Amino acid sequence: MRDPEPQILILPARPTDLRAVYRIAQLSFPIPWPLDELRRELTRPFSELRVLRSDARSGVLAFLNHWRVADELQIMNIAVDPDQRRRGYGSALLADLLATARTQAITAVTLEVRRSNRGAINLYEQHGFRQVGVRPRYYSDNLEDALVMSLPISATR
Numbered sequence: 001m002r003d004p005e006p007q008i009l010i011l012p013a014r015p016t017d018l019r020a021v022y023r024i025a026q027l028s029f030p031i032p033w034p035l036d037e038l039r040r041e042l043t044r045p046f047s048e049l050r051v052l053r054s055d056a057r058s059g060v061l062a063f064l065n066h067w068r069v070a071d072e073l074q075i076m077n078i079a080v081d082p083d084q085r086r087r088g089y090g091s092a093l094l095a096d097l098l099a100t101a102r103t104q105a106i107t108a109v110t111l112e113v114r115r116s117n118r119g120a121i122n123l124y125e126q127h128g129f130r131q132v133g134v135r136p137r138y139y140s141d142n143l144e145d146a147l148v149m150s151l152p153i154s155a156t157r
Contacts, residue, residue, distance in 0.1 A: 007055060008053065008089070009053045009054075010093060011050065013049040013051045013063065017051050017060050018042075019035070020051075020059055020060035021049070021051065022035045022038055024060065024062065024080070025038070025063075025079055027081065029077070033076075033077065041065050046068050047065060047066070047076075048066055049063060050093065051063045052080075061084045061089055062084065062093055064094070064096075065078075066109075072106065072108045072109065072110060073108075073110070074109075074110050074111065075110070091123060094127050098151070098153070106153045110132075110148065110150045112135060112146035112148055114139060114144050114145075114146060115134075115147055121149075130151070131148065132150045134148065
């Protein structure tokens with residue numbers, strides 16, 4: 001008999017979550033957003049920062065922040081604590097975002113991803129994202145190209 005799927009919580013970030021979010025960002029990105037920039041995500045009217053926890057008492061294990069631009073959502077960052085990867089947390093955050101997008105007047109979700117980040121590209125493709133463009137020499141640390149990926153959204157109310 002299989003163990004039941006673990007329960008997870010995906011909630012809006014609180015100010016007390018920001019240090020954990022920043023730590024995950026530092027471990028995940030060559031150029032993480034500064035802590036002050038993450039703090040601003042909590043007050044910008046067009047942004048949302050959501051965190052994933054294994055239960056109500058656990059620390060932050062992963063996060064996703066996105067911006068709403070007109071009728072589209074732009075994923076700005078998604079990251080999972082390196083010790084917690086390969087447990088479906090990134091997929092859960094994406095599924096949560098896409099479920100929210102389908103209940104709003106959102107027409108597409110877009111993102112940029114490093115051309116070399118095969119794991120992330122595979123995750124996005126599993127959720128239906130497709131490459132729609134390239135931003136040459138996009139990343140300032142190594143001038144790597146960014147792939148632009150998008151997923152059209154059909155509203156279901």
